[in-house]
Amino acid sequence: MEEKQNWLQWTADRIGWEAIDKAMLTRKIPKVNWAYTLGSTTLFVAIIQLVTGMFLTMYYSPSPDHAYDSINYIMNDVTLGWLIRGLHHWGASVMVILVFLHMWRVFYYGAYKYPRELTWILGVLLLVTVLALGFTGYLLPFDQKSYFATRVGTSMAGVVPLIGPFLKRVLLAGEDVGTLTLARFYGLHIWILPALFVLFVVPHLYLVFRIGISAPPVLEEEDEEGEEA
Amino acid sequence: MSDVRRAHSPEMNRRSFLTGVILWVSGIIAAIIGVPAIGYFVSPALKTSKGEKWIALGKLGDVAIKKPKAVNFQIAIKDGWINSELTETAFIVREDQSKYIVLSNQCTHLSCKVYWSDEKQVYICPCHNGIYDMEGGNISGPPPRPLDRYKTKLQDDQIFILVKG
Numbered sequence: 266m267e268e269k270q271n272w273l274q275w276t277a278d279r280i281g282w283e284a285i286d287k288a289m290l291t292r293k294i295p296k297v298n299w300a301y302t303l304g305s306t307t308l309f310v311a312i313i314q315l316v317t318g319m320f321l322t323m324y325y326s327p328s329p330d331h332a333y334d335s336i337n338y339i340m341n342d343v344t345l346g347w348l349i350r351g352l353h354h355w356g357a358s359v360m361v362i363l364v365f366l367h368m369w370r371v372f373y374y375g376a377y378k379y380p381r382e383l384t385w386i387l388g389v390l391l392l393v394t395v396l397a398l399g400f401t402g403y404l405l406p407f408d409q410k411s412y413f414a415t416r417v418g419t420s421m422a423g424v425v426p427l428i429g430p431f432l433k434r435v436l437l438a439g440e441d442v443g444t445l446t447l448a449r450f451y452g453l454h455i456w457i458l459p460a461l462f463v464l465f466v467v468p469h470l471y472l473v474f475r476i477g478i479s480a481p482p483v484l485e486e487e488d489e490e491g492e493e494a
Numbered sequence: 495m496s497d498v499r500r501a502h503s504p505e506m507n508r509r510s511f512l513t514g515v516i517l518w519v520s521g522i523i524a525a526i527i528g529v530p531a532i533g534y535f536v537s538p539a540l541k542t543s544k545g546e547k548w549i550a551l552g553k554l555g556d557v558a559i560k561k562p563k564a565v566n567f568q569i570a571i572k573d574g575w576i577n578s579e580l581t582e583t584a585f586i587v588r589e590d591q592s593k594y595i596v597l598s599n600q601c602t603h604l605s606c607k608v609y610w611s612d613e614k615q616v617y618i619c620p621c622h623n624g625i626y627d628m629e630g631g632n633i634s635g636p637p638p639r640p641l642d643r644y645k646t647k648l649q650d651d652q653i654f655i656l657v658k659g
Contacts, residue, residue: 313527320531324574331575338575344537345530352527 288474295480300374303367304473310360311466314398315459317353325405327451329444332407357399364395376479384476387469394462401454407447415442415450538574548647548654551596555651557588562610562617562628564599569659584644585610585617586653587628596655597630598642608641617641 277283324343326335339346368388371377377385404415419442423433438445549567557563562585571580585597597617599607606621616633617626625633630641644655 316527316531320534323535334575342537342575344533344540346534346537348530349534 292474292477294478297478297481300366300370301478303363303370307360307363307367308466308470310356310363311462313352314356314360317349317356318455318459320349321353322455327405327447329407329447332405332447336406357402360395361399364392368392374479374481380476381472381479384469384472387465387472390465391462391469394458394465398454398458398462401450401458404442404447404450405454412442415446543658546656546658549657551584551586551653551655553651554586554588554594554648554653557586557594559588559590560628562587562597564610567655567657569657571659582657583607584655587630594646594653595629596644596646596653598644600642601637602639602641603635603637 321339324335324339324346326332336350339350341347343349371385371388400418404411419433419436422436423429425432434440436446437443438449547569549569551565551567564583564585566581566583568579568581571578583599585599586594587597588594599609599617601608601619601621601624603619603622603624606619608617608619608624608626610616611618615628617628617630618624619626619635619637622636624635624637626637626641627633630643632640644657646656647654
């Protein structure tokens with residue numbers, strides 16, 4: 266370890282983050298390729314979504330009378346509001362693309378197999394959470410596109426056998442998209458779903474650090490430097 | 495790592511170089527989000543009301559001498575993305591036939607609204623018991639200065655005050 270500044274050593278003595286650093290950042294990993302960075306990239310975009318989303322709540326108003334106008338205000342009147350909302354808007358699409366690419370990499374290399382089944386299951390829960398975040402966030406601008414997209418999406422839920430019509434009424438909080446739909450989508454989007462995301466992502470990452478990442482499955486003779494985790 | 499390569503630079507090896515690069519790139523990315531976020535957060539504070547406007551309060555003839563009259567008036571405000579009206583109150587105080595002043599009802603201590611007490615002949619602030627005399631001068635309590643006076647003008651017995659907005 267290099268010489269540390271006093272305050273760094275002082276906190277290190279109490280927190281013991283040399284152990285955390287060793288477990289998370291300087292741990293041994295097998296010889297891998299760029300596809301193995303997709304998980305970190307997804308986490309990075311998720312953090313951007315979390316931060317920009319928090320800032321958006323400072324101006325956004327989740328009521329049918331104000332939702333559209335408040336977003337117009339963010340885009341045109343707030344300093345760099347277009348940037349904060351732009352990051353959140355495009356980040357949402359990037360997020361969905363990245364979780365799928367990440368999933369395909371894990372699937373393609375068979376990294377979901379023993380002992381990493383739980384990591385995969387948590388990943389599936391994260392995928393569903395991310396899609397739900399995308400769907401609920403889509404309604405929030407409350408323009409024509411989001412209004413009808415939500416009608417379409419909830420109508421799909423309505424064709425589920427037996428419970429469909431009830432499920433649709435629960436999602437909409439009524440018969441059609443309206444005040445209550447917007448309010449509950451907002452609540453889901455900024456509280457419930459991000460909380461679930463954190464709840465799933467923490468053990469997901471813990472398992473990645475505990476078990477280690479899998480090496481790409483290659484033939485024995487090609488596998489020179491790969492260190493089994 | 496070979497001794498030859500390590501001898502090349504004892505302070506800077508590949509690991510410390512990459513650590514530095516990662517920290518710098520992370521810092522730059524954090525600044526790209528963080529600096530706009532500061533501007534985004536403080537932006538409404540930088541928008542100050544630009545104009546001033548004369549608003550009619552009523553006829554001087556309708557105000558009794560030595561009897562402050564509370565008058566409501568509306569000012570147009572831009573409240574975020576909402577254009578709305580705010581109702582304010584001012585006191586017209588008539589000293590004699592021609593002399594009059596218009597006082598703001600906003601306490602100079604912490605901006606509560608004062609009311610006129612006919613019984614005690616003073617303005618009272620209900621928040622921290624600031625007391626002002628009829629012309630807005632301080633009598634007691636925490637207010638640091640007299641009640642603010644509006645700039646006024648008289649046209650055909652009509653009183654106008656100059657307000658922001």
